[in-house]
Amino acid sequence: MKLSIIIDNLESASFVKGAVDQVTQHNTQQAQRKAAMAVLAHAEAGEIAARLRDLTLPAHQDLRAPENGLVMLRGRVGGDGAPFNLGEATVSRAAVRLASGEVGFGYTLGRDGEKARLIALCDALVQSRDFGGLVERSVIAPLREQLMVRHKRAAEETAATKVDFYTMVRGEG
Amino acid sequence: MYVAVKGGERAIENAHRLLADRRRGDQRVAEVTLDQISEQLGLAVDRVMSEGSLYDRELASLAIKQARGDLIEAIFLVRAFRATLPRFGASEPVDTGAMRVQRRVSSTFKDIPGGQILGPTFDYTHRLLDPSLAEGFVPETPATAEASTAPTPRVTDILGRDGLIESSPEAEDGASVGDLTREPLNFPAGRDLRLQNLARGDEGFLLAMGYSTQRGYGRNHPFAGEIRFGEVEVEFFAEDAGFAVPLGAIELTECQMVNQFKGSATEAPCFTRGYGLAFGQSERKTMSMALVDRALRARELGEEALAPAQDEEFVMSHSDNVQATGFVEHLKLPHYVDFQSELGLLRKLRKEFADANTPVAMKEAAE
Numbered sequence: 001m002k003l004s005i006i007i008d009n010l011e012s013a014s015f016v017k018g019a020v021d022q023v024t025q026h027n028t029q030q031a032q033r034k035a036a037m038a039v040l041a042h043a044e045a046g047e048i049a050a051r052l053r054d055l056t057l058p059a060h061q062d063l064r065a066p067e068n069g070l071v072m073l074r075g076r077v078g079g080d081g082a083p084f085n086l087g088e089a090t091v092s093r094a095a096v097r098l099a100s101g102e103v104g105f106g107y108t109l110g111r112d113g114e115k116a117r118l119i120a121l122c123d124a125l126v127q128s129r130d131f132g133g134l135v136e137r138s139v140i141a142p143l144r145e146q147l148m149v150r151h152k153r154a155a156e157e158t159a160a161t162k163v164d165f166y167t168m169v170r171g172e173g
Numbered sequence: 174m175y176v177a178v179k180g181g182e183r184a185i186e187n188a189h190r191l192l193a194d195r196r197r198g199d200q201r202v203a204e205v206t207l208d209q210i211s212e213q214l215g216l217a218v219d220r221v222m223s224e225g226s227l228y229d230r231e232l233a234s235l236a237i238k239q240a241r242g243d244l245i246e247a248i249f250l251v252r253a254f255r256a257t258l259p260r261f262g263a264s265e266p267v268d269t270g271a272m273r274v275q276r277r278v279s280s281t282f283k284d285i286p287g288g289q290i291l292g293p294t295f296d297y298t299h300r301l302l303d304p305s306l307a308e309g310f311v312p313e314t315p316a317t318a319e320a321s322t323a324p325t326p327r328v329t330d331i332l333g334r335d336g337l338i339e340s341s342p343e344a345e346d347g348a349s350v351g352d353l354t355r356e357p358l359n360f361p362a363g364r365d366l367r368l369q370n371l372a373r374g375d376e377g378f379l380l381a382m383g384y385s386t387q388r389g390y391g392r393n394h395p396f397a398g399e400i401r402f403g404e405v406e407v408e409f410f411a412e413d414a415g416f417a418v419p420l421g422a423i424e425l426t427e428c429q430m431v432n433q434f435k436g437s438a439t440e441a442p443c444f445t446r447g448y449g450l451a452f453g454q455s456e457r458k459t460m461s462m463a464l465v466d467r468a469l470r471a472r473e474l475g476e477e478a479l480a481p482a483q484d485e486e487f488v489m490s491h492s493d494n495v496q497a498t499g500f501v502e503h504l505k506l507p508h509y510v511d512f513q514s515e516l517g518l519l520r521k522l523r524k525e526f527a528d529a530n531t532p533v534a535m536k537e538a539a540e
Contacts, residue, residue: 030416038406041421070255071409071420072263073228074350075372075450077364079327079427081341083266084365085352086372086450088255089228091420095413105414109407109421110229123414151273155320158275162318163289 029127036126036136037119039144041108045115047146051139052118058131060121063103064095066113092116102127196241210234219424219453220244224494225251226354226373228423228452245375245494252495263350265408265417269401269427269450270327276454277401279328281431285399287325292402293454328399329429329446338431338444360486367469367485371462372451374492380457382482382492383464391468391480394433395447402426402454426455430463435474445474 040048070088077084094106094116104124106116125135197204211218211234221233225248233251240246276292279285291297332338342364344350351366358366371379386393405425408417428449436442447467449459468482481487491497 033414034416034419038419041419068258070227070258070260071407072260072352073407073423074264074266075269075368075425076266076341077368078329078341078446078448079269079429079450080330082344082348082365083350084368085263085350085354086267086369087223087226087228087452088260089264089407089420089423090232090258091261091409093261093411105411105418107409107411107414107418107420109423110231152320153317154273154275156317157315158290158292159318159320160316161276161291161293162321163291165283165289 032132032136033123033126036122036140037107039140039147040106040119040122042147043115043143045112045118047143048115048118048122048139051142052121055131055134055138057121057125058128059099060096060124061099062094062117063097064093064120066092066094066106066116068092068111068113094120096120096124098124098128100128100130196239205238207231207234207238210237216454217242217244219451219455220376220458221247221251222452223455223458224248224373224375225255227251227255245498249495249498262409262412264420265410267405267407267423267425269405269425270330272325272401272403272405272425272427273422274325274401274403276403277325277399278397279399280397281399282328282331285328286331287323288321290325325401327401327429329431332398332431332444336441336443338446341446341448358489360489361472362485362489364466364470367489368448368450368462368466370489370492371449371465374462375494375497376455376458376461378492378494378497379461379465382468382488383461385480386464386468386482391471391478391483393445393447393464393467395464395467396431397460398429398431398446400426400428400456400460402456424453426451426453426459428456428459428463430460430467432467445470 069091071091072088073086074083075086076082089109090111092106092108092111092113092115094113095103096106096117097103102124104120104122104127106118106120106123108116108119122135122139125131126140211230214234214237217237218230218233221236221244222228222230224244225233225236227233229251232254233247236247236250236254237244239250274287274290274292276294277287277290279289283289329338329341333340351363351369353366353369358370362370385391387395403424404422406422407420409420410416411418426449430447430449432445432447434442434444445467447463447465447470449462449466451458451462465482465488468480469485469488471478471483476483478484
């Protein structure tokens with residue numbers, strides 16, 4: 001398994017993206033992995049670790065020890081036009097391989113290398129036939145639930161500040 | 174001319190030791206923690222992230238603490254830190270239309286789809302100092318209401334459907350996105366570079382420039398079409414994974430300024446626009462940015478460009494507070510030799526002046 005060492009990988013990345021998109025079955029698993037990562041990236045390292053601790057995990061090793069770096073965040077002109085560089089963010093990444101061969105990748109905003117490693121481990125488990133279901137049930141689903149509760153709460157607080165316009169009738173109706 | 178000055182080591186060491194003591198202040202007072210800065214001085218953190226051009230709340234909080242609350246010094250620290258890390262690449266462009274909105278107002282449409290959402294704002298406060306905040310203040314639990322599932326489309330998208338506003342410029346095929354942290358700035362600069370420059374530009378500078386356009390120096394008749402603040406998801410195409418991986422969410426503020434319309438014999442008149450985007454809740458910054466972005470489009474839109482805010486070289490060369498403070502503050506570093514040579518020249522000129530103006534009689538008497 002070759003790990004990316006390229007910095008500023010956008011052009012080569014766009015090429016690989018096109019090639020990958022042709023494989024449908026691959027895409028189903030990819031969508032699952034992506035959905036899991038979307039939840040894990042929002043969780044704290046401690047929360048992921050606590051849920052993994054209850055499982056009997058297969059043997060695994062670090063393929064890439066956690067490392068910190070930067071990602072240039074991009075916006076679009078007018079919100080929907082050509083991209084521009086807004087500013088960077090710190091990002092931590094790691095890769096983990098299960099003894100059975102599955103390789104998982106962990107990327108997250110911030111500088112918490114342990115969190116990146118745990119995401120990588122979960123990503124590897126999601127791909128495993130033996131552990132995919134278990135990690136979804138025991139780790140991803142509860143964290144997703146927790147995230148949704150948090151988002152719902154924030155949305156409700158926001159909703160309370162929505163203006164309800166009403167018309168004042170002046171003079172005698 | 175700069176020369177090495179030696180002999181200050183002890184003084185410098187002791188000055189930094191004194192700084193550390195003064196930064197800590199009276200040690201009977203509790204030390205401020207990074208969490209406290211991040212949670213309770215959140216807008217200062219947002220500004221340091223925006224202008225430091227690095228999204229990391231913890232680092233920005235540390236920088237504010239280290240800089241004793243001097244935000245430009247903190248921004249400087251953050252900029253220096255970012256130079257120590259490798260760059261993995263660039264994110265997929267964020268979708269502000271899909272933002273989990275915490276605040277969203279439009280001054281152009283009262284009944285905008287999704288509604289006017291005030292969120293946490295200073296607007297409509299009376300700006301009276303609140304003594305109850307001085308100590309032990311416990312806020313009420315925020316009110317809640319049923320969350321709406323209605324989408325909150327951008328105002329400009331709604332106007333755009335009817336062709337009433339110009340559309341955003343599309344990326345040209347194969348065009349790379351300009352990055353002023355990688356290549357030196359050249360003029361004229363593209364909109365991508367201008368927006369990057371403004372996004373990390375000094376809020377005070379942009380505020381003054383934006384204000385100047387309102388006062389008549391490059392007027393562009395703005396309406397705050399929409400200001401929104403909230404969380405957007407970030408994805409990064411990770412080459413090793415082979416797909417765009419989610420990195421988590423960041424908070425952004427976006428301002429869509431709707432400006433004076435233009436038209437021609439061949440094009441129907443439509444509103445023009447200016448754009449502002451920044452990390453965190455940075456409303457004043459993004460509004461100013463949008464005004465200046467629009468002003469800098471003067472030439473592109475066939476307007477006379479006579480005002481400072483319309484001069485891209487002027488704006489872009491002076492917007493960066495780290496560059497500006499570096500050049501202004503370097504004046505306090507030793508310039509002894511420089512100054513000695515000026516002093517020598519001045520003495521010589523004064524002597525020549527005195528000689529030329531001494532009356533002839535006095536000269537003769539003296540001889």
